[in-house]
Amino acid sequence: MYYFNPDMLMMNGSKMSFEEKISVLREQLASADAVVIGAGSGLSTAAGYTYSGDRFRKYFADFEAKYGFKDMYSGGFYPYETMEEFWGYWCRYIWINRYAPVPSDLYGRLLELVKDKDYFVLTTNVDHCFQRSGFDKMRLFYTQGDYGLFQSCSPGGASKGRTYDNEEMIRKMVLSEGYRIGDHGELIVPESAEISMRVPSDLVPVCPDDGNLMTTNLRCDETFVEDEGWHQAAERYQDFLRRHKRLRVLYLELGVGMNTPVIIKFPFWKKTEQNPNAFYACVNLGEAGCSREIADRSVCIDQGIGEVIGALGV
Incomplete structure (x- = not known):
């Protein structure tokens, strides 16, 4: 069951303050063997997009x-x-x-927060801000495409599975x-x-391989091309999850709403539930919450992402 409730994690039977939640998140960051960042459009909005x-x-x-x-x-x-x-x-x-x-240094500040940790990023954003801000390309999985790529509007034959830098x-x-x-x-x-x-x-733009008009490589229908780079990133992400399956993993969700919860939000809940050593943190202004099953291993912060990162000292 889903709750829009930023106060699920309680302290001595009372609601936790913002400062107490930040303290919990800081402790979880420090003790985690690995951090999996799940980033939605709210992160880029907070960065000025x-x-x-x-x-x-x-x-x-x-x-x-x-x-x-x-x-x-x-x-x-x-x-x-x-x-x-x-x-x-x-x-x-x-x-x-x-x-x-x-537009801002928010992604760079987020990198400062996790750069010394074993981290991986799963994101539905298509603006490539993580890589442009210094995150390791081999630790990123952009599930929904990239503004920086074209694809054929009708991929098939020589253009099947191919994208093109634009x-x-x-x-x-x-x-x-x-x-x-x-x-x-x-x-x-x-x-x-x-x-x-x-x-x-x-x-x-016309596709050099099939002669069809080009379009953007954005997931909007069944013609979306998952190219070789997409599949390699997907495999790296799954390998990261396998290697950390029983370790202390912090699932840090930033700005993910309910438009596509099956990509980041629901899997993060499930993986936290399955691993007793995992912890889930949700930062989302107006939409912070988690499932009942992981409420005792979660912190939900109903504040702006920039404010939270700043409170963490970055």
């Missing part, structure tokens, strides 16, 4: 004015009439969320719209520049 408001309007005011949507997600699903305009939208979306600088092509697209790219990858609107909402037809 907001998809609406000022950040959306800064880069997509022209699309908002023309089509009326108010956030990047909605724009990503809009049925544009041409591929030139589709990629006119998506090239900006991909650049600012995958190649431009990470940085060079996305760079050409955003430059073709009139943007400049700064020394650190920031997207810049030159003074008096007229920004286009379309890319030239010759920049619409």
Whole structure:
């Protein structure tokens, strides 16, 4: 059974304070043989990857004015009439969320927290912030894709199981719209520049292996490509779990909601239940909780991730 209850772990029959919960989490981090981080969209949001408001309007005011949507997600699903305009939208979306600088140092601070531990990261995020912030590539499993990869829109034959790095092509697209790219990858609107909402037809990406149009390597339907790198990361993750099956493992869940609980949340609960030496920690503003079965080996912190990491001294 699931509870949205940040006060499951009690101390002397009373609710634990924030400081007491931080103390529990600090002790579990210190004593753990291994840490498995489960990261959802809430972590990237806490790091500054907001998809609406000022950040959306800064880069997509022209699309908002023309089509009326108010956030990047909605724009990503809009049925544009041409591929030139589709990629006119998506090239900006991909650049600012995958190649431009990470908006804050939150991922770097998280790395400081676990860098001396035996750790592994399981994430549904597709912005590659972990690797860009210094996490070991061999300790990461991105289950839902990567903004930095293309795939065929109809993978099969020579394109089956294949993805394609897109940085060079996305760079050409955003430059073709009139943007400049700064020394650190920031997207810049030159003074008096007229920004286009379309890319030239010759920049619409076509798969080199099957001749079909390319699309983003994001899990949205059955055509999602799990390439060789994906399968290698999945095997490394399973091997990590096998090697630590009976050890003191801290399952540290950060910003994972109930959109896709079967990927991180429910497996973390199950693995904690199965291993009497494991401990589960959930940090999620407004959605912190755990199952009844592991309530005595859990701490649920209903606070912002940045605040929690700061309270841990990082």
